[in-house]
Every structure is written in structure tokens, then in C-alpha cells.
Amino acid sequence: MSEADVRVDAEKLYLLGVRALTHVGVPDEHARMTADVLIASDLRGIESHGFARFADFYVYRARDGHLNLNPQVRILRDTASAATVDGDGGLGFVAGTVAMRLAIEKAQSSGVGMVSVRNSTHYGPASPYALMALSHGMCGISLTTGGNGVVPPGGARRVYGLNAISFAAPMRPPEAPFCLDMAASVVAAGKLEIALRRGKPIPAGWVKDGDGEDVTEPDVYYESEGMGGILPLGSETLTGAWKGFGLAIMVDILTGVLSGGHSSAELPRRAANHFFAAMKIDAFTSVESFYDQMESMKETLRAAPRLPGAGELTFAGEPEAAFEADCRANGIPYHPSVIESLRRMCGELGITYDL
Amino acid sequence: MSEADVRVDAEKLYLLGVRALTHVGVPDEHARMTADVLIASDLRGIESHGFARFADFYVYRARDGHLNLNPQVRILRDTASAATVDGDGGLGFVAGTVAMRLAIEKAQSSGVGMVSVRNSTHYGPASPYALMALSHGMCGISLTTGGNGVVPPGGARRVYGLNAISFAAPMRPPEAPFCLDMAASVVAAGKLEIALRRGKPIPAGWVKDGDGEDVTEPDVYYESEGMGGILPLGSETLTGAWKGFGLAIMVDILTGVLSGGHSSAELPRRAANHFFAAMKIDAFTSVESFYDQMESMKETLRAAPRLPGAGELTFAGEPEAAFEADCRANGIPYHPSVIESLRRMCGELGITYDL
Numbered sequence: 131m132s133e134a135d136v137r138v139d140a141e142k143l144y145l146l147g148v149r150a151l152t153h154v155g156v157p158d159e160h161a162r163m164t165a166d167v168l169i170a171s172d173l174r175g176i177e178s179h180g181f182a183r184f185a186d187f188y189v190y191r192a193r194d195g196h197l198n199l200n201p202q203v204r205i206l207r208d209t210a211s212a213a214t215v216d217g218d219g220g221l222g223f224v225a226g227t228v229a230m231r232l233a234i235e236k237a238q239s240s241g242v243g244m245v246s247v248r249n250s251t252h253y254g255p256a257s258p259y260a261l262m263a264l265s266h267g268m269c270g271i272s273l274t275t276g277g278n279g280v281v282p283p284g285g286a287r288r289v290y291g292l293n294a295i296s297f298a299a300p301m302r303p304p305e306a307p308f309c310l311d312m313a314a315s316v317v318a319a320g321k322l323e324i325a326l327r328r329g330k331p332i333p334a335g336w337v338k339d340g341d342g343e344d345v346t347e348p349d350v351y352y353e354s355e356g357m358g359g360i361l362p363l364g365s366e367t368l369t370g371a372w373k374g375f376g377l378a379i380m381v382d383i384l385t386g387v388l389s390g391g392h393s394s395a396e397l398p399r400r401a402a403n404h405f406f407a408a409m410k411i412d413a414f415t416s417v418e419s420f421y422d423q424m425e426s427m428k429e430t431l432r433a434a435p436r437l438p439g440a441g442e443l444t445f446a447g448e449p450e451a452a453f454e455a456d457c458r459a460n461g462i463p464y465h466p467s468v469i470e471s472l473r474r475m476c477g478e479l480g481i482t483y484d485l
Numbered sequence: 486m487s488e489a490d491v492r493v494d495a496e497k498l499y500l501l502g503v504r505a506l507t508h509v510g511v512p513d514e515h516a517r518m519t520a521d522v523l524i525a526s527d528l529r530g531i532e533s534h535g536f537a538r539f540a541d542f543y544v545y546r547a548r549d550g551h552l553n554l555n556p557q558v559r560i561l562r563d564t565a566s567a568a569t570v571d572g573d574g575g576l577g578f579v580a581g582t583v584a585m586r587l588a589i590e591k592a593q594s595s596g597v598g599m600v601s602v603r604n605s606t607h608y609g610p611a612s613p614y615a616l617m618a619l620s621h622g623m624c625g626i627s628l629t630t631g632g633n634g635v636v637p638p639g640g641a642r643r644v645y646g647l648n649a650i651s652f653a654a655p656m657r658p659p660e661a662p663f664c665l666d667m668a669a670s671v672v673a674a675g676k677l678e679i680a681l682r683r684g685k686p687i688p689a690g691w692v693k694d695g696d697g698e699d700v701t702e703p704d705v706y707y708e709s710e711g712m713g714g715i716l717p718l719g720s721e722t723l724t725g726a727w728k729g730f731g732l733a734i735m736v737d738i739l740t741g742v743l744s745g746g747h748s749s750a751e752l753p754r755r756a757a758n759h760f761f762a763a764m765k766i767d768a769f770t771s772v773e774s775f776y777d778q779m780e781s782m783k784e785t786l787r788a789a790p791r792l793p794g795a796g797e798l799t800f801a802g803e804p805e806a807a808f809e810a811d812c813r814a815n816g817i818p819y820h821p822s823v824i825e826s827l828r829r830m831c832g833e834l835g836i837t838y839d840l
Binding site for chain 2: 242243286287290297299310377382414419431435
């Protein structure tokens, strides 16, 4: 956060979110699912996926008829531990929440649950869904297609998605859970937006242009009409770009192909597919043993020699958990322009603004 | 392969492998599981994981009492779609094959199967297990811990495993299946061995020394007494090293923590843990739709503009499938020193050599 940021109470913002969505016609339960994920995103500091784009991305689009406001989320196939869900072109938060709950339910009875989702839209960040499994004594997985910003190895045009992978596993409370949330590209598009906003260059190894040359000015990415794009995780072939590309295709298979939908390279703009899995820990080992081994692994890795000035080893999910604890105590920090967009939105809709 | 390589018939080599293993006391069924995976490895060109180290790595160690020759592979926990298996310190090929078969069996009846394995040893490459799922109309996942050659971000010492991830999904026959098989590090250790053997430098971004400096001479990696090591996939923090580190920890959680074992950073030398999953395609969508969408995704990505001289886009598993087809027709190519090691081994054991 920066000094100009304004702290907002999470509960108040949640209620404002629900109010705005129901006002434009989103059913109450769906509005709650949506606001839940957006708040979870902001509480973890995934600023690009939360209320910063609430008005433009969701509320106005819903009001202007660009979304199926009352989707009939349907289960297409259903076995003891697997299912396919159709999101009916509604808010991805709804299909995502319904599908992850279904995966958890299946894991509850059979040990593991997997649900593949087609015909959905943007569901926010991947991690809030993976984290839903933890309070049930489970590990969680959440995968999604993303905007088509990535060039495959040797490619001249961005064609496939910033496909995301989240894996969450509990630590013994109150320790922060392990929570990986990553695009299978070198960086997520949000990092380019931040550089653009701040007028800063980006490092070599993130983006290539349509001739395969390194790009260091973020505006080149936005003004190149789809030529060039973000590189797969690994950047170059010699340093493993085929691995990032392969992981993204794995995500496309589990989300789009397995659900009977389409891959990220073929999806219409704003459409998305997802995949969820839940694994009940005590179907494999005792929860106490799991906690012990998580702790032991972390301690061993933390105790290993560090480079001078490197600081303590950080595990995925730790910075986010610290940020969340601060936000719950002191409010979530937002850039004043985000607060202004919410105030203006309330004015336009004629609903109470009380942040 | 190089010009000096000798072509060997896969079936003859398989039988020689079984003969040698049973001669040193490995039960016939276990010897077959082992030779199966080693042949599958060599047929896919994963030279570092096949018969090249058969004599030293498996046969002599078995003969000299460093392995539990007749492990009682036990199922510790068992639900409709999940199980934990103890490998009893035997050959990893045995625990791996038993566990993957169990995952497939569970997927057959409930849609999905997941099996976590502790107390095992090296199981060869990850992909042969993932590929076992395909003939059952399933996708497969195979994860394993590896040798502890990787430095975490900011670390000065190699402490955790070259943890591997394999995901396999079928295409409509005779098209090669999608088959990702990757270490969560920039490169697998095999790449360093090859550079060392050929006296070639390695590219920056693969290995750092104990001071965090780039290493380009592979012998530095082997002579630094555990200081420095291979970098996580992503190489540097700015280009996503935390993602490679996070993926490796995910593998450690699913293999070691979930099985009630230990993480790669804590395992004794040569010990290993694994994790397997099988997903029955028609529990999610029709197999025909799956094939259609796989094909459509590939065509769309292949049709996208390429950089000059880049050649056609290659998918994970394609080069390996082409190599296998050649090997099945013309024999598997081996360096003469590998053939010599097998001939010598047969002499030492007093068994027939007939390659």
C-alpha cells in the first residue's frame, strides 16, 4: 500500500458489494458468493482481482446486460468423486463456489473430489477456492483459464491463457496455510498493469514482441495488437519455457477439455473454464501427522544456509496471511481512485454509500 | 543418439533385465515391474533414468544388500477414491506400479483415484506411471521427490528435491498423447551430467554457487560439497523462481506430507515418496468429446503465427512418442559403455548375455 491509501472495513465493503450486485439484478446468494471472493482477494493483497474493478468489470456489465444474471448452474455428469458443471455464462464466482463446494462434499464421503467447470466467466483469483477446502480438513486445488496473453515457445502472437494454478494445504493453526497461487506464465498481467500505471520499465524475460525481441516498456504489450506477449514460466527454451507452456496446457485440459468445453486459445473474451479438487487429509494420514510434517519441512528448509542479505525463506501464502491479519485489524487499504469509483457507482445506482 | 550408439531390441533387453534382477533375489513380478519402467524410460529417450544405470544403481545394490529385495507393499489407509501406501524400502518401481494401479482401480469405480506413497526409493522417470492411466480411458498424474539438488530462493545450499511432475492425457489414437514430465527446477540433474560428460559449459540461469553467483562449469556443481545448486523453475525471483519453489513444495506435500512420510529436504539419500492420480474421462465428459477438444486445441495453437525459423510448435510428449516409434522399429540406441556395463554385469552374475 502507499501513503495515500484509504483503509476500509472489510465487512462494510462486503455489504456494499452485495447491495450493488443485488440492485442490478444478481440474486442475493450469488451476490454473496461474489462479494466473498472479491473480499478474500483484497484481504490477501491480490489487488488486481478484487474491488478495484468491481464497478466496471462486474456491476456495470451486469446492469448493461452483458452477463447472465441468474445462471442455472447445472451438474452435467456426477459420480462418487467426479463431476462436471456448466456455469451457464453467469458470474464465475457462482460457478466456482458451487463447484468447489461440490468437490468438498465428494471428498467428505469418498476421500477425493474433482469438479471440472465449463461455460463460466472470470472467477477472480484462484486461491480463495483452494482455501475453502482447509476448514474441512482438506487440501484444495483450483485451476482456471485466464486472459489470452501468453506466447508459446517460438510463437509470434499471444494465443493462450494466463492459466492459473492454486494449491492450498493447512498448517497447524494459527500458522498461515501453504497457499500457492500462480499463473503458468512468468508473470500475471497485473504486474504489467502496475508497471504501466507507475511508468516503470519491466525486466527482460517477461514479455517478447512479435519479432521475438525482449520488451522492457509495458505499453508495447498493450499496443501491439496481439503480437508478442507474456512468456511462459521459464522464459526461454533453455531455462524451461516448455515447462511453463506444458503446465498451462495441463490447466487447459483439466478445465476446458475435461469439462467438454474449449481451451483458453479458443474461448471467447471473458469466458473461462475452471477445475477444482479437494483431498480429505484423514483419508491419507492423520491430521496431526500432516501438521507435524508440514512444520518439520518448513523448519528444515528455514534452517538451511542463506545468502547474505537474503532474509528468511518465505513460503507461498505467508505474505498474504500477514497482509490479511493487518487488514482485519485495520481495514483493507485501497487507492483513493478505487474508493472514488465505488462512491460514484453508488451514486449512479442510487444505493447507500457508507464506507 | 550418436553414431557410435548400438541399437538393442527392447524385448530382449527387458528379458535380460528381469533375468538379472531375479538372479540377485528380486521376486519375478517385481523384476517385471522394474524392467517395464526402465524400458519405458529408454523408449521415451529419458536416457538418464533407464538401463544406463541398471547395473550400478539397481542390480549391484540389490546384490550387496542395500535394498529390501522383497518389500511388503502395504495399504495403510483406504477409501473409495484415496489411499496411502507404504513401499517398505523396496524398489520404487514396485511401490509405484502397485500404487498407480490402485489409483486406476479407484478411478474405475468412483471417477477419481489418488494414492500417496511413503517409504519408497527411486522409481525412475515420472511419466511411465502417468501414462499407465491412458489405456483405461483416463488421464494420469505422477509426482515424486528427487535428489536434493535445488536451492530455494535466497538459499546458499541445495536442500530440497528435484521434485518431478508428470501429467498425461490421451489424444485420439494414433496421435501421441500429451505427456508432460518435468522437474520443478530449471533443469533436471541429468542435463548437468550430460554437460559434464561432454566437457561443455551450462547456460546462466541453471545453477548458482554458494555465494549466489552464476555457475557455467558443470563440475562446480559436483565439487562444491552441497553449497549452491540447481535453481527452481523460473531461475530468479523476478522471473518467477518462487513459482518453481512453490510447485516443488506442492509435490513434497502430496508425496511426503500426505503419506505420513517426510519431505524431500528430510529424506535419507535414495529414499523417495510418490503420489499418483487417475481421472476417468467419461466421469467428466465423453471420450469422443475429449479427443475432439484435444485436437481442436492443438490445431488452434499450431495455426498461430510463429517466429521466423521457429519450426512447428511441439507439445509435451510428441518428441518422445516419435523416438519410441523409431525404437520399436529399429531398437533402442545405447552408448557402447552402457552395453558394456550390461555385458560385464551378466558375466559377473553368471547369467546369459544375448543382446
